[in-house]
Amino acid sequence: MYLKSASIFERLLKQGRDQLQKVLKASKLPLAGATLPDKASLSLTKEIYWVMGNEAADLDSIVSSVSFAILKAHLNDSHSLTLPLINLPRDDINLRPEVLYVFEQCQLPHELLLFIDDPLVLEWEELTAKAGFKSNFILVDHNQLHSRFSDWNGVVKAIYDHHVDEAAHPNANPRVIRPVGSNTSLVVEWWKKQHVDPHQDILPDLALFMLAPILIDTVNLKGEYGRVTDLDVEVAGILRSLIISASFKGDDMYFKSIDDAKVSVSHMTPNQLLRRDFKLWTTPISNRRLGIASIVNWALRDWVDFHSQSPESNMIKFASLHNLDLLVVMGSKQYPSKDPCFRRDLYFYTPDHIVSDHLAKELPQMSELGLIPTSISTQPGFAFYDQSVVSASRKVTFPIFRDLLDEIPASKPQ
Numbered sequence: 448m449y450l451k452s453a454s455i456f457e458r459l460l461k462q463g464r465d466q467l468q469k470v471l472k473a474s475k476l477p478l479a480g481a482t483l484p485d486k487a488s489l490s491l492t493k494e495i496y497w498v499m500g501n502e503a504a505d506l507d508s509i510v511s512s513v514s515f516a517i518l519k520a521h522l523n524d525s526h527s528l529t530l531p532l533i534n535l536p537r538d539d540i541n542l543r544p545e546v547l548y549v550f551e552q553c554q555l556p557h558e559l560l561l562f563i564d565d566p567l568v569l570e571w572e573e574l575t576a577k578a579g580f581k582s583n584f585i586l587v588d589h590n591q592l593h594s595r596f597s598d599w600n601g602v603v604k605a606i607y608d609h610h611v612d613e614a615a616h617p618n619a620n621p622r623v624i625r626p627v628g629s630n631t632s633l634v635v636e637w638w639k640k641q642h643v644d645p646h647q648d649i650l651p652d653l654a655l656f657m658l659a660p661i662l663i664d665t666v667n668l669k670g671e672y673g674r675v676t677d678l679d680v681e682v683a684g685i686l687r688s689l690i691i692s693a694s695f696k697g698d699d700m701y702f703k704s705i706d707d708a709k710v711s712v713s714h715m716t717p718n719q720l721l722r723r724d725f726k727l728w729t730t731p732i733s734n735r736r737l738g739i740a741s742i743v744n745w746a747l748r749d750w751v752d753f754h755s756q757s758p759e760s761n762m763i764k765f766a767s768l769h770n771l772d773l774l775v776v777m778g779s780k781q782y783p784s785k786d787p788c789f790r791r792d793l794y795f796y797t798p799d800h801i802v803s804d805h806l807a808k809e810l811p812q813m814s815e816l817g818l819i820p821t822s823i824s825t826q827p828g829f830a831f832y833d834q835s836v837v838s839a840s841r842k843v844t845f846p847i848f849r850d851l852l853d854e855i856p857a858s859k860p861q
């Protein structure tokens with residue numbers, strides 16, 4: 448049995464939490480007047496480096512930071528502790544099913560990760576803000592520390608990125624910024640340059656983990672999309688040769704399964720479904736708040752199938768949370784065995800009965816949408832339709848709803 452990255456990962460994250468707790472305890476947080484940890488207590492700890500990807504926190508960013516940290520831990524560096532920090536609130540990882548899928552494939556327990564809203568991380572932020580304590584960063588997949596971290600007294604020690612150079616942090620060393628297809632390719636390149644023991648390869652499960660963003664970001668290494676570079680191809684070849692997982696059936700299958708996972712929504716809560724791709728506007732004349740949630744790979748009946756409940760209570764909750772005058776939900780789904788195989792439905796909720804009456808009267812007349820009422824709700828304020836013009840996306844529906852809302856004078860005080 449080969450060593451698993453998961454065991455390095457688990458040890459690293461556990462050690463990270465312990466070290467953070469030690470530093471925080473030494474600084475007497477969260478008591479008022481936090482003090483800088485004294486030398487004695489600090490010498491108990493290794494220096495902490497946060498390795499962090501960009502704000503979009505996509506697969507490439509997350510894999511870059513996690514794999515860099517695992518590889519660094521594998522180097523047995525005894526002076527520092529490099530901890531991956533996920534640039535997301537913890538709950539939002541569920542909005543990235545392809546990321547969860549890749550962690551699962553590689554048997555890495557993503558629950559152990561540190562996210563920006565974890566209590567330990569928030570305490571660290573408080574410590575650095577109050578006590579002038581410095582935070583070391585290694586930036587991956589971006590090259591300018593985001594202003595969100597201005598309270599962290601951030602010192603950017605190193606950068607590995609494939610975006611346009613924003614000329615920030617000139618003292619970072621190394622400062623590798625090169626336009627390759629996937630940032631993860633730069634992490635593998637870094638690993639190769641460490642001249643570690645040639646027998647100390649990247650572990651098989653970590654190779655599988657790192658191959659994922661390289662395939663996704665280069666569209667399966669296909670040249671015609673103009674994303675792939677020689678380094679990506681070379682690195683993908685190295686990683687592929689290290690993978691021993693029986694479930695790995697080659698690039699094409701792996702690429703497709705990650706790509707499929709992207710549109711999988713069955714694990715999401717109703718609230719996550721609604722906010723995953725949600726846009727909010729204020730109408731120019733009537734000054735109403737209009738929100739349209741688009742849900743891919745989702746049909747109205749899935750509410751009942753997945754959540755054993757009708758959508759009404761979820762929609763009322765969501766509309767009130769965002770203070771909406773009108774919530775529109777657009778579902779779309781592929782049915783491989785049906786004709787037509789791509790279908791859309793559209794439904795709305797409004798707490799205002801004048802708006803509800805107006806929409807119920809006008810919407811079925813809109814030939815751009817081809818709405819056919821379905822008799823799914825008898826609750827006031829709701830309407831549910833099949834949308835026969837499947838090409839009409841939110842770009843089409845937004846101006847229709849905006850104009851319909853603006854046809855009714857606002858009834859509430861502005």
Ligand SMILES: [Mn+2]
Nearest residue numbers: 507508588630
């Ligand atoms: Mn990237």
